[in-house]
Amino acid sequence: MKLTSIITVNFNQPEVTLALLKSIKKNTAQEGIEVVLVDNGSREDHGDSFKELYPELVYIRSEENLGFAGGNNLGIKASGGEYLLFLNNDTEITANTISVLQEELHSNPEIGMISPLILYFDQPKTIQYAGFTEMNYLMCRNKGIGSMDEDKGQYDQVSRETGYGHGAAMMCRRSDLETVGLMAENFFLYYEELDWCEQFKKAGKKIWFTGRTKIYHKESISVGKESSIKTYFMTRNRMLFIRRNTGFFNTLLFNIYYIFLASSRQMVIYQLKGRGDLVKWVIKGVLWNLTNSKNSNKLGFKI
Numbered sequence: 001m002k003l004t005s006i007i008t009v010n011f012n013q014p015e016v017t018l019a020l021l022k023s024i025k026k027n028t029a030q031e032g033i034e035v036v037l038v039d040n041g042s043r044e045d046h047g048d049s050f051k052e053l054y055p056e057l058v059y060i061r062s063e064e065n066l067g068f069a070g071g072n073n074l075g076i077k078a079s080g081g082e083y084l085l086f087l088n089n090d091t092e093i094t095a096n097t098i099s100v101l102q103e104e105l106h107s108n109p110e111i112g113m114i115s116p117l118i119l120y121f122d123q124p125k126t127i128q129y130a131g132f133t134e135m136n137y138l139m140c141r142n143k144g145i146g147s148m149d150e151d152k153g154q155y156d157q158v159s160r161e162t163g164y165g166h167g168a169a170m171m172c173r174r175s176d177l178e179t180v181g182l183m184a185e186n187f188f189l190y191y192e193e194l195d196w197c198e199q200f201k202k203a204g205k206k207i208w209f210t211g212r213t214k215i216y217h218k219e220s221i222s223v224g225k226e227s228s229i230k231t232y233f234m235t236r237n238r239m240l241f242i243r244r245n246t247g248f249f250n251t252l253l254f255n256i257y258y259i260f261l262a263s264s265r266q267m268v269i270y271q272l273k274g275r276g277d278l279v280k281w282v283i284k285g286v287l288w289n290l291t292n293s294k295n296s297n298k299l300g301f302k303i
Helices: 014-027 047-053 067-078 097-107 193-203 228-245 248-272 275-290
Strands: 004-010 033-040 058-064 083-087 113-118 128-131 159-161 167-172 206-215
Touching: 004 014, 004 067, 004 097, 014 033, 014 047, 014 113, 033 067, 033 113, 047 058, 047 206, 058 113, 083 097, 097 113, 097 206, 113 193, 113 248, 128 275, 228 248, 228 275
Parallel strands: 004 033, 004 083, 033 058, 113 206
Antiparallel strands: 083 167, 113 128, 113 167, 159 206
């Protein structure tokens, strides 16, 4: 079996990360597996606890929070696997996760990125992800396939092309990164995996989903359902995604729609829900795009 590097990022969630390590230990033979854990500027260094549970762990501590993309990129640079499996630290895998994803990549060279079926950890019969539709670039909207459906085994034998992978669990080949490059770090949080999938597509690779294996995701542990950081980066990065992946005319039309309709509507909704505190973060997210160049790494949000 060719070496697979599992890369995960921890930020102030040692207990959740320990649960992932236990899941990996339980569901892999640890032969042909390398686990790379990046601590992304957490307040406390729990490296000793992580290595006590998983002695073979490749542990890297960054003194600053590099964001989802930056943390994973640091893990890529420290890893040695031919296959790279990116797992959110709030996930748990199943017994055949690594072998199935590796088999799919091995059997189809056209696949650049692949994600498994994702179920909610607290509702293990409820589907979070069974693929994504393609993006409507004028509105920057797509839909989750199977989202919130009951898992009745309908995807158990399904392996197919899909619009995008899911950042909670995705595998690629190291060799493809020579062409595709690393994740774009100026996203920091949200949309970076969608942007990365776009780069794979531009390199002539396909994005794939398989239901032959599954993982469980403890969704919303990392960031609350409604928060300033989520509101800001979802607004900011939706615009950045379009700027990076479409032409001038599409970007212009999208900006008109997004600034004067979608964002305005969202601000009204926040007011009606008693979350007027989030309105300024919508405005800040829009303004960042109007005042920063495409390649700017300035976040515009104090982490």
